[in-house]
Amino acid sequence: MTAIEEIVRKQKAWFGTGATRRTEDRLRRLDALRDAIKSRERQVMDALRQDLGKSDRESYMTEIGIVYEEIRFIRKRLRKWTKPAKVKTAMTHIGSRGYLVSEPYGTVLILAPFNYPFQxxxxxxxxxxxxxxxxxxxxxxxxxxxxxxxxxIVEAVFPPEHVSVVQGAVEESNELLRQPFDYIFFTGSVPVGKVVMEAAAKRLVPVTLELGGKSPCIVHDDADVKLAAKRIVFGKFMNAGQTCIAPDYVYVHRDQKAKLIEELRRTITAFYGSDPVSSEELGRIVSERHFHRLVGLLEGADAVIGGNYDRESLKIAPTVIDHADWQLPVMGEEIFGPLLPMLEYTNIEEVIQQVNSRPKPLALYLFTRDKALEKRIIDTIPFGGGCVNDTLMHIATPYLPFGGVGSSGMGSYHGIYSFRTFSHQKSVLKQTVRFDFSFRYPSAKNGLAILRKLFR
Structure with a gap:
């Protein structure tokens, strides 16, 4: 038996004892998890800086603070969520009571990515x-x-039979996927997501897949361009563009294009200085392989802003690419880096057609004051989630589910949606014993006539 098999075996045995069932114990563990993170904030920030070049501000905002809010939000409501929820009774079930019980799946596997490795x-x-x-x-x-x-952090809060961390690379991931988990939660790329889903299918294990794709950003002719530029730069170049919901490309109305480019240039300088590659606010690319892939995407592209990089630090300046089209290599895959291609349009129907002719994106961002256009875009373009007149911020509220659709993922989480994702909703009908309807039995007289009246 491998070490991984032993971990899973012990966790399944411990789950079988009912040790995780009590709501008060769950709350106590969440409190201990929050406290363990708070006492190690400096370690988390230092590790994020070493691995990804993240500033303390960015680390707290996108990695640590959002986790605190998730714990606070869930902790406040958990007692209510764990109680059986009553449902209405159908006319055909007079005398009975129906309710839902939120039941944990059992032993779950969480496969985390590199881009926001803590959160x-x-x-x-x-x-x-x-x-x-x-x-x-x-x-x-x-x-x-x-x-x-x-x-x-995990070892300070949980016994290994409750939560364990498995370190390693592809070999360990493959070994984990061979184990009899009751649920798999994966965040990462589409190709690896397919491997995870294939492994889960062999055991009929339910999955949540948080993937990615080419998320569009549309800047219409009535947009506040100065504000749009700030929020696009914020969303695109945070974490050096290594964000699954970052704007992957911009469709800008022809009348606003020149102004948008100028405002993007001004904002990038304001955020990262005249030499962004040397800025502590700009993160680095996670590995040499990813760095060289991104540099390759710059070949043949018209970089009107940025385009420079430093191989030693693995940093690439925030780059805006003009005159992009769908034949460019940078438009052929999810970029996952600080490169922002720009396409122009005059007719919004062209944008809708182009976006809908490609895989469904994880996110979509629209900058406009036109409510009719807002409704048109939301009603006609499928996407996981998004913002009107902002970027990224839909992920930061625990009241909204976060997840993809189609090739950008399946399932969702955050807030109550996290609780539901990791719970099976068990249906229970409690029938009365005070009386019995005989018409449902084979021996009933006029049973069919009564059934016809009930089921119309």
């Missing part, structure tokens, strides 16, 4: 623990320092 590991773990599961957490091998801090 995207801890946030789903919060949901899994709140729902009463045991969990195995696999951090990304591309961010080893964050993975080390994650392991330290």
């Amino acid at each position: 995207l590991a801890i946030s789903p773990l919060v949901g899994a623990v709140a729902a009463g599961n045991t969990a195995v957490l696999k951090p990304s091998e591309l961010t080893p320092r964050v993975a080390g801090v994650l392991q330290e």
Whole structure:
């Protein structure tokens, strides 16, 4: 038996004892998790800086603070969520009572990515623990320092039969996918997501897949261009563009294009200085392989802003690419880096047609004051989630579910949606014993006539 098999076996055995069922124990673990993170904030920030070049501001806003809010939000409401929920009774079931019981799946696997290696590991773990599961957490091998801090935090809060961290790379991930988990939660690329889903299908294990894709940003002719530029730069170049919901490309109305380029240039300088590659506010690309892929996408592109990079630090300046078209290599795949192609349009129907002719995006961003246009875009373009007159911020509210659609993912989480993701909704009907309807039995007289009246 491998070490991984032993971890899963012990977790399943411990789950079987009912040790995770009590709501008060779940709350106590969430409190301990929050406290363990608070006492190690500096370690988390230092690890994020070493692995990804993140500033303390960005680390707290996008990795640590959002986790605190998730714990606070769920903790405040967990007692209510864990209580059986009554449902209405159908006319055909007079005398009975129906209710739903939120039941933990059992032992779950959480596969975390490199781009937000702390938040995207801890946030789903919060949901899994709140729902009463045991969990195995696999951090990304591309961010080893964050993975080390994650392991330290988990081991300080949970016994290994409740939550364990498994370090390693592809071999360990493949071994984990061979285990009899009750649920798999994966965040990462589409190709790896297909591998995860194939492995889950062999055991009929339910999955949540948080993937990605080419998320469009549309700047219409009535947009506040100065504000749009600030919010696009914020959303695109945070974490050096390594954000699954970053604007992947911009469709800008022809009348606003020149102004938008100028405002993007001004905003990039304001955020990152005249030499962004040397700015501490700009993160680095996670690995040499990803860096060289992004540099390759610059070949043949018209970089009107940025375009420079430093191989030693693995940094690429925020770059805006003009005269983009769908034949350019940078438009052929999810960029996942600080390169922003720009396409222009005059007719919004052209934009709708182009976006809808491609895989469904994880996010969509629209800058406009036109409510009719807003409704038209939301009604006609499928996407996981998004914003009107902003970028990224829909992910930061626990009241909205976060997830993809089609090739950008399946399932969702955050807030109550995290609890529901890691819970099975068990249906229970409690029937009365005070009377009995005989018409449902084969011996009933006029049974068919009564049934016809009930089921019309």
